[in-house]
Amino acid sequence: MSSTEDSLFSKNLIDWYRQNKRDLPWRNTNDPYAIWISEIMLQQTRVDTVIPYYHRFLEAFPTVHDLAKADQQQVLKLWEGLGYYSRGRNLHYAARHVVEHFDGTIPDTHEEISSLKGIGPYTSAAILSIAYQKKYAVVxxxxxxxxxxYFGIEDDIRSTRTKNEVQEIVDGLIPADSPGDFNQAMxxxxxxxxxxxxxxxxxxPLSVHCMAYNSAKxxxxxxxxxxKKVPHHQIGVGIIVNEAGELLIALRPEESMLGGLWEFPGGKKKTGEGLQQTVARELKEELEVEVQVYDKFMGLKHAYSHFKITLHAYWCKIVDGTPKPKSSQEIRWVSLEEISSYPFPKANTTLIGRLKKLDAENLFQFVSE
Ligand code: SF4
Structure with missing residues (x-):
């Protein structure tokens, strides 16, 4: 495209955006901190899902100083259900870094902002352009x-080469006077x-010169x-109840997937193993206890980005040993009332929701045997 066509593309696009943009909460602020929170939450997540989380998060932590002072469990509890929990952990870590090394100001240079945990090229470009009006195009x-x-690119968009080509194109189109609006308009x-x-x-607003449109493609x-087909794992977990009617939960190691979240102990079924055997073996490995595995409480499916699981939850009772956190950071006995104050991954919160519908008698049934 000629430079006149480039600027016409941007002008038409930005004019359209200014007249038609949705009224989203992060569009009513110039606060780089709030824009940063929104950009992290919007990664891999739909706008409608993010809105209530964004409001709750900013209400709890209105400034980067508030977030830096917060406890990780508090941050993860507010992130519960949003998925990709490393985003919440990294945000918290980065907030502390901003307070300690940048005097509480979100950096406005590519080099400095990219040094923060959880900020890759996309998020860096989004924050710099939207909050600081710097000319970085997002893809x-x-x-x-x-x-x-628009350009009739028919190559596989999964390939890095195509993504690089798109980056080069938008780098050439983004105008210096409204980079934030250009990115948001795209x-x-x-x-x-x-x-x-x-x-x-x-x-x-781009239809006149759009190649796909004009060639019916x-x-x-x-x-x-x-x-690629993602693997599907069968996971067996134990709902272990003690005589006080409390449930045993384990804190996942900090650096693991879902690190910093709590879960019902258990793990992946091995080939040739029955699910009850899986639960007994996993609890022995993870907690150093022998358990009696009873009936299945429930099963549910959940999809992560790179694999799927079916979670099978079984009632269990400890018959030998005292549980120890062999493969978790910590274990705790908690009542059904307390359990909701802990952050859990999605599949576990569904399980907890079902447990809460039970009456105490159901919960104690195996303990008294
Ligand atoms: S395909 Fe249609 S909607 Fe998309 S850029 Fe072209 S004209 Fe616009």
Whole structure:
């Protein structure tokens, strides 16, 4: 494109954005801290899901100083259900870094902001452009789709080469006078008009020169090769109840997946093993106890980014030994009332919701045997 076409692209796009943008809470602030929180929460997560979390988080931690002073468990509790929990841990860690090394000011240079935990090229470009009006173009799934269609790029958008090509294109298009609006406009267009299925080309500000639209290829561009099939694990966990009617929960190691969250102890089923055997073996390895495994309480499916699980929860009673945190940071006996104050991953919160519907008699049934 010529530079005149470049600036026409940006002008049409930004004019459209200013008239049509959704009223989202993080669009009503210039506070780099609030913009940072929103950008982290929006990674891999839908806008509608993020909004209540964003409000609750900023209410609890209105400034970077408040977040830096917070306890990690408090941060993770507010993150509960949002997924990708390393985002919450990294945000907390980075807030402390900002207070200690940048005097509580979110850095405004690429080098400094990229030194913070959890801030990669996309988030760095988003914060610098939106909060500080610096000319860094973002590339996410929405931007890739818009650019691939507009420029008629038919290569696999899963490949790094295609992503780099898109980055080069938007680096050349982003205007110095409104980089934040340009980036948000690209993402907004992708989210609301240039959607994966049935894009609204008739109301698109870019339709005149869009190659996919003008060659009737919007259904085949972008091309994305099939994802590899993700593994599906069977997980057996124990609901261990003591004589006081308390449940045993374990804190996952800090650096592991879902680190800093609590869970019901258990683990992956091995080939040839029955699920009750899995539970007994895992609890022996993790807690150094012998358990009697009773009936299954419930099973549920959950999908993570790189694998899926079916979680099978069994009632258990300790018949020998005192539980020790062999593979967790800590273990605790907690009542059903207290348990909700601890942060848990999604599959476990569903399980807890079901447990709370039981009456005390059900909970004690195995203990008194
Ligand atoms: S004209 Fe259609 S395909 Fe092209 S950018 Fe606009 S919405 Fe997307």
């Amino acid at each position: 996410d799934g929405n931007v890739i789709r818009v650019v691939a269609r 993402m907004e267009l992708g989210a609301t008009v240039c959607t994966p299925k049935q894009p609204g080309c008739d109301s698109c 919007t259904e085949v561009i972008p091309y994305k090769s099939k994802a």
